[in-house]
Amino acid sequence: MSQSEIPPVSGGGQRTSRYRINLGNLPLWLQYSIAVAVAGIGMYLAWHVGHTRPTPAWFRNALPVWMFVGPLLLLFFLARWALKRGKRR
Numbered sequence: 001m002s003q004s005e006i007p008p009v010s011g012g013g014q015r016t017s018r019y020r021i022n023l024g025n026l027p028l029w030l031q032y033s034i035a036v037a038v039a040g041i042g043m044y045l046a047w048h049v050g051h052t053r054p055t056p057a058w059f060r061n062a063l064p065v066w067m068f069v070g071p072l073l074l075l076f077f078l079a080r081w082a083l084k085r086g087k088r089r
Contacts, residue, residue: 023031 023034026034
């Protein structure tokens with residue numbers, strides 16, 4: 001099917017072209033920045049929609065565990081990164 005044979009989208013507008021973006025080609029710092037921004041926006045939207053709703057019991061019970069595990073994982077990955085960086089030099 002050629003470009004001229006593609007039927008118009010509903011509403012009579014022209015079909016827009018699509019761009020493929022490979023995020024894996026971006027620098028690592030930019031990949032992490034995008035991931036943190038998307039996660040932050042998602043968390044804000046979830047909070048904005050549900051901050052007046054009661055918290056589920058399973059989440060309340062699991063929260064202390066994640067408050068302990070999260071910082072431990074952060075320290076582990078920071079230490080691993082520092083060791084790898086030290087070996088390269």
